[in-house]
Amino acid sequence: MVADIRHDWTRHEVLELYARPLLELVFDAQSVHRRHHDPRHIQRCTLLSVKTGGCPEDCSYCPQSAHHASALEATPLMAVEDVLATARAAREAGASRFCMGAAWRSARRGPAFDDVLAMVRGVRELGMEACVTLGMLSDEQAQALADAGLSAYNHNLDTSAEHYGRVITTRTYEERLETLQRVADAGVSVCSGGILGLGETDADRAELLRTLANLTPHPESVPVNTLVRVAGTPLAEGADVDPLDVVRAVAVARILMPAARVRLSAGREALSREAQALCFLAGANSIFFGDKLLTTPNPPVDEDTRLLGDLGLVTI
Numbered sequence: 001m002v003a004d005i006r007h008d009w010t011r012h013e014v015l016e017l018y019a020r021p022l023l024e025l026v027f028d029a030q031s032v033h034r035r036h037h038d039p040r041h042i043q044r045c046t047l048l049s050v051k052t053g054g055c056p057e058d059c060s061y062c063p064q065s066a067h068h069a070s071a072l073e074a075t076p077l078m079a080v081e082d083v084l085a086t087a088r089a090a091r092e093a094g095a096s097r098f099c100m101g102a103a104w105r106s107a108r109r110g111p112a113f114d115d116v117l118a119m120v121r122g123v124r125e126l127g128m129e130a131c132v133t134l135g136m137l138s139d140e141q142a143q144a145l146a147d148a149g150l151s152a153y154n155h156n157l158d159t160s161a162e163h164y165g166r167v168i169t170t171r172t173y174e175e176r177l178e179t180l181q182r183v184a185d186a187g188v189s190v191c192s193g194g195i196l197g198l199g200e201t202d203a204d205r206a207e208l209l210r211t212l213a214n215l216t217p218h219p220e221s222v223p224v225n226t227l228v229r230v231a232g233t234p235l236a237e238g239a240d241v242d243p244l245d246v247v248r249a250v251a252v253a254r255i256l257m258p259a260a261r262v263r264l265s266a267g268r269e270a271l272s273r274e275a276q277a278l279c280f281l282a283g284a285n286s287i288f289f290g291d292k293l294l295t296t297p298n299p300p301v302d303e304d305t306r307l308l309g310d311l312g313l314v315t316i
């Protein structure tokens, strides 16, 4: 078997890969996929927004930013027992990972952070994988999350370094990379990916995936989101991403990061069953499962259950 896990991809190599004929990419991605994963397995993760809205960051895609007219009403951090009741229900519905998101620039200190640690411990006690996304972290916070048993920390690079400043101005790409390093140094798995549809070019998409693939180790999971356009955000209007471009991004992510879980994330509502099937063929092996993402809708659970059944995919 070829040694296909690399961390030294050049810009040129990934640009060439990205431009290959789609079905050749899908074939190669599926071949890589089968060397590293059971092709019938798909992971189901349920999301919960444990602290919604009022975020000081200006991410132009996000309905939770206080900078935009969309600004959702800011709510306090949810109570630990309510979060754990939701996690239990998600487990009963068939999810194996529970991901909790907070609209923070960086993780809080004091009682709110202690509550997040209690949520992580509680989810782990339910026998589920626990993931959180809280913004930037200090070394101490990363270590405390590791000690609480956190399975993965989600922190997306979103797009290429070049395009980043056109999407977000209140923090830098470098700060994002530093947080990812802190998470890895604390021994927690990294979950990091991006969003298609932010006005980026194919070259930006290739560069985002190259940056992720040149992290050592590779992220444990790579969410491929498609922008969910929300009224009142600066990116509310614009052309839809072609579903075949989602397939392409998934295939390249799979080839560059053979052992990672590639998660077909936000935006599945806009994909047909057939487009999702192509994404799974291209190596996607995880989805968000549950009627809601953080604040926007996700396909209904019964539709997803039917889709996975019809495709012969089983969940772990």
Ligand code: SAM
Binding pocket: 055, 061, 062, 063, 064, 101, 102, 103, 104, 105, 133, 134, 135, 136, 154, 155, 156, 158, 194, 195, 225, 226, 227, 228, 229, 230, 266, 294
């Ligand atoms: N505030 C933390 C942060 O930004 O790291 C965590 C929560 S934030 C909502 C998590 C991720 O959701 C973002 O990094 C972004 O990739 C994704 N996201 C937010 N709004 C989105 C949208 N409208 N469409 C697709 N993905 C979105």
Ligand code: DTB
Binding pocket: 047, 063, 099, 101, 133, 154, 156, 193, 194, 223, 224, 225, 228, 265, 266, 293, 294, 295, 296, 297
């Ligand atoms: C990720 O990459 N996508 C999820 C999760 N990580 C936290 C969030 C998607 C959010 C979509 C917009 C919303 O529902 O607010």
Ligand code: SF4
Binding pocket: 055, 056, 057, 058, 059, 062, 063, 064, 065, 066, 102, 103, 104, 105, 135
């Ligand atoms: Fe805040 Fe995260 Fe939304 Fe950016 S993506 S505005 S940091 S909640």
